[in-house]
Amino acid sequence: MTAIADQPTRPAPGPAADEGLARRLKALACTAPLHDLDSRKVNLAGEYSSYTMAEIGLAAIDLVTLNMDFDTGADRDIVLGRLQPRIAAQNPERATAEHVRVARWVLESLINVGSVDRGFRAVYGTFGPDGAYTRRDYDFKLIEEVPGPDGGVYLRTTDEAVNVLVGALDTDVTSAQIAAEVKLEVLIRRGRLADAQLAAEQARYRTVQYAETLRRALEATRRNVRAVDWMETVPDLIDEALDHIADRYRHENAILTNIRKARDESLDPEHKRRAAELVDIVKDCIRRHTQLQTRLLEAGPLFRAEQDRQAFATPTAGSGIDLYGQLLAPLLALPVADATRPTDAFFARGTGLRTPVSVRVADLVELLLTPPVEREHLGAELPEPDLVATPDDSRFSEAQLEAALDLLDLPSDAPRRLSGLLADARRQDPDLPYLVALLAVHAASPPVGTAYRQGEERLLFAVDDGARLDDPEFGGADLIVGSALLDAVGMAADRKEAS
Amino acid sequence: MTVTTDTAWAPEPEPVPAATTLTPADVADAARLVSFGLQAKLLPARDAEYGELIRRYRDDPPFARLADAVATGMGLVVLEVSPRAGMAVAAAEDSVFAVRMGDYSRRAASESTDRFLHGLAHLAVAALAFPRPEDLADDGYLGRVTVNGVDAFVRQACRRLEERAEAEGANTDPASDAPGLEAAWRVWARRSATGATKDARRLSGSTIGIVSKAVSFLVDSGFLQKTSDDAGGTYRTTARYQLQVRDLAGSAAMGELLDLGVVPVTDGTATLLPADHSEELVADAGLPFHAL
Numbered sequence: 001m002t003a004i005a006d007q008p009t010r011p012a013p014g015p016a017a018d019e020g021l022a023r024r025l026k027a028l029a030c031t032a033p034l035h036d037l038d039s040r041k042v043n044l045a046g047e048y049s050s051y052t053m054a055e056i057g058l059a060a061i062d063l064v065t066l067n068m069d070f071d072t073g074a075d076r077d078i079v080l081g082r083l084q085p086r087i088a089a090q091n092p093e094r095a096t097a098e099h100v101r102v103a104r105w106v107l108e109s110l111i112n113v114g115s116v117d118r119g120f121r122a123v124y125g126t127f128g129p130d131g132a133y134t135r136r137d138y139d140f141k142l143i144e145e146v147p148g149p150d151g152g153v154y155l156r157t158t159d160e161a162v163n164v165l166v167g168a169l170d171t172d173v174t175s176a177q178i179a180a181e182v183k184l185e186v187l188i189r190r191g192r193l194a195d196a197q198l199a200a201e202q203a204r205y206r207t208v209q210y211a212e213t214l215r216r217a218l219e220a221t222r223r224n225v226r227a228v229d230w231m232e233t234v235p236d237l238i239d240e241a242l243d244h245i246a247d248r249y250r251h252e253n254a255i256l257t258n259i260r261k262a263r264d265e266s267l268d269p270e271h272k273r274r275a276a277e278l279v280d281i282v283k284d285c286i287r288r289h290t291q292l293q294t295r296l297l298e299a300g301p302l303f304r305a306e307q308d309r310q311a312f313a314t315p316t317a318g319s320g321i322d323l324y325g326q327l328l329a330p331l332l333a334l335p336v337a338d339a340t341r342p343t344d345a346f347f348a349r350g351t352g353l354r355t356p357v358s359v360r361v362a363d364l365v366e367l368l369l370t371p372p373v374e375r376e377h378l379g380a381e382l383p384e385p386d387l388v389a390t391p392d393d394s395r396f397s398e399a400q401l402e403a404a405l406d407l408l409d410l411p412s413d414a415p416r417r418l419s420g421l422l423a424d425a426r427r428q429d430p431d432l433p434y435l436v437a438l439l440a441v442h443a444a445s446p447p448v449g450t451a452y453r454q455g456e457e458r459l460l461f462a463v464d465d466g467a468r469l470d471d472p473e474f475g476g477a478d479l480i481v482g483s484a485l486l487d488a489v490g491m492a493a494d495r496k497e498a499s
Numbered sequence: 500m501t502v503t504t505d506t507a508w509a510p511e512p513e514p515v516p517a518a519t520t521l522t523p524a525d526v527a528d529a530a531r532l533v534s535f536g537l538q539a540k541l542l543p544a545r546d547a548e549y550g551e552l553i554r555r556y557r558d559d560p561p562f563a564r565l566a567d568a569v570a571t572g573m574g575l576v577v578l579e580v581s582p583r584a585g586m587a588v589a590a591a592e593d594s595v596f597a598v599r600m601g602d603y604s605r606r607a608a609s610e611s612t613d614r615f616l617h618g619l620a621h622l623a624v625a626a627l628a629f630p631r632p633e634d635l636a637d638d639g640y641l642g643r644v645t646v647n648g649v650d651a652f653v654r655q656a657c658r659r660l661e662e663r664a665e666a667e668g669a670n671t672d673p674a675s676d677a678p679g680l681e682a683a684w685r686v687w688a689r690r691s692a693t694g695a696t697k698d699a700r701r702l703s704g705s706t707i708g709i710v711s712k713a714v715s716f717l718v719d720s721g722f723l724q725k726t727s728d729d730a731g732g733t734y735r736t737t738a739r740y741q742l743q744v745r746d747l748a749g750s751a752a753m754g755e756l757l758d759l760g761v762v763p764v765t766d767g768t769a770t771l772l773p774a775d776h777s778e779e780l781v782a783d784a785g786l787p788f789h790a791l
Binding site: 118126137151326329330337342344347354356 | 537575589592594595596598600602603611612614615617618619622623625626635647650653656657670673674675676678679681683684685687689690691692693695702704716717720722728739743744747748749750751752753754756758761
């Protein structure tokens with residue numbers, strides 16, 4: 001009985017249990033923003049209680065996680081767009097504009113746009129080794145905004161969000177790559193194309209990651225040859241990447257053949273569509289391999305050139321401060337209150353000077369007494385443009401062109417001689433033969449490439465078979481003029497495949 | 500012993516040559532040179548009069564002393580006078596030309612974390628522009644920095660410290676009642692890197708926004724020149740920036756750090772070296788730096 005009274009005032013049995021408690025509190029805190037969504041929706045102007053915000057929030061986190069690749073992140077508009085069907089399903093009778101607003105609000109709440117850090121903070125307490133209770137701040141983010149290579153802002157889910165809200169993901173480059181490949185093959189064999197697509201997309205991310213690692217190594221080499229380990233790490237990386245490319249080429253071409261077969265033989269339209277998408281993904285993979293290979297070939301020469309430039313340059317006599325090793329790195333480890341002293345000192349002397357603006361009292365008075373210029377809402381009035389009608393100096397009229405085209409609108413199975421066409425034209429209008437002859441000569445070299453790209457269905461052509469044109473006005477070859485039918489549907493499919 | 504003084508042996512007072520007598524016109528020229536120096540973006544190669552005054556400064560020591568005196572009187576420190584940098588002057592501590600944090604950013608004046616972030620951004624720009632000690636010493640070196648690169652580089656350094664703290668099992672979450680004791684790296688790591696805004700501008704409070712403010716300020720100071728818009732803006736350094744960092748800012752910050760009892764010891768070679776050969780390059784990091 002006295003044992004209970006003798007217990008120390010500290011309730012936790014030990015620091016390990018305390019740590020476990022803290023860990024669970026942190027995990028719990030990560031879910032708080034989701035619960036918050038539903039409790040804060042009443043504050044929105046309008047009637048939003050029929051939306052389940054936590055569900056939308058979790059869906060948004062899933063979407064960002066699935067849409068982000070390793071180097072940039074998920075496109076904000078794509079995420080918002082894919083969120084729409086779920087929101088619309090929750091409240092189908094509401095306007096689309098409201099659905100869009102809900103999607104934006106949920107995403108912005110998960111980023112926590114209002115705060116400076118764009119993150120969340122939870123407070124928890126721990127016992128120190130001396131038994132003192134300390135409240136601590138736990139800062140975390142669920143969705144963060146990162147810069148993309150094109151200067152845009154992309155979304156990424158943070159480790160916290162993935163661990164707590166999505167489930168652990170393996171990010172080891174090599175093993176994940178192999179796993180993804182095996183998975184893909186099995187899936188294709190079994191015809192599970194939906195899963196195969198996911199696996200193929202993951203495989204592509206790994207490929208991009210190799211390229212990006214290499215790019216960064218090269219960038220660092222340009223800056224400082226010795227910052228990158230060219231003895232082992234980078235040669236290993238290059239060897240690994242080359243093996244990877246050789247391997248993947250074989251692999252992906254095999255996959256491509258397989259999926260193409262699946263695409264062409266499958267009867268299920270959904271299956272067909274999935275397979276077609278997969279073809280696109282695998283093609284993109286192959287394209288990226290080619291890129292990676294080009295970069296790998298450039299790596300050696302770049303290293304040698306940079307080594308010549310940097311390592312064999314005459315060493316300078318004096319030595320400067322090592323700004324990173326002697327200043328930045330030690331400073332980052334300090335408490336922020338202390339670290340501000342060196343950064344303040346650096347700021348005061350490292351930013352340069354500004355010439356102060358001096359104002360005369362006379363100017364100041366005038367400046368202050370001048371009424372503010374009213375800003376014209378619509379800007380200055382545009383002068384009425386003085387338009388002059390350009391004289392119509394066309395050789396042929398619209399009607400003539402139409403008549404000529406009518407004449408040349410030949411059935412595909414019945415081409416005609418130019419001489420006959422000219423005679424027909426002459427009967428209609430004495431000027432028309434010129435136009436017909438012009439169009440026919442133009443058709444001698446038909447713009448096949450353009451017609452192909454524009455998906456046209458027929459194309460006028462003219463062929464010279466050696467017959468001479470016997471005409472009072474024109475000389476040369478009596479061309480055979482006809483129409484060729486083009487396979488527009490097939491071309492469109494080819495174009496899609498090629499791109 | 501007696502000391503005899505013989506006036507005959509005394510050195511004759513040296514006649515002052517008439518040519519070196521400084522006239523008000525010379526003072527005006529010296530002041531003109533200093534005023535050229537205050538226009539940080541102006542280069543002697545672009546302005547004949549400036550170039551002539553620089554030449555005179557280097558050939559005519561009395562004139563040089565006069566120009567130095569004018570600069571000192573105005574609260575300026577002369578770093579170098581040369582055809583490449585012009586008259587490179589920096590503001591002394593209490594000079595009217597000095598930049599104050601409050602004028603630089605209103606938020607930084609009131610928020611201590613923002614004050615730190617702005618200062619750190621400037622330090623990080625310099626650290627990435629001159630990654631090796633010899634780059635700072637080599638007069639011919641031109642550094643290249645990108646806005647996104649600076650942010651990624653600091654974040655990588657922060658990540659290393661985070662990993663180290665994790666390996667040591669330390670709890671880096673700061674106590675709620677003592678925000679000043681929070682580790683400095685956490686402040687940068689916590690701040691969002693970028694952010695979408697309603698008007699498609701950079702979010703000024705994000706770290707990339709803070710770095711881009713720093714570089715555009717340095718462009719106005721004549722310390723950086725923009726070369727392209729790639730990677731959030733790509734810039735190269737000028738001779739003036741190298742002088743300013745080498746001769747003033749670096750040593751001032753070092754002094755403060757030493758005052759705090761932190762004595763970083765290096766052997767004078769670059770510290771941005773691979774720490775461990777077995778360690779893999781971090782794919783997610785801005786640059787594959789391994790140090791510390």
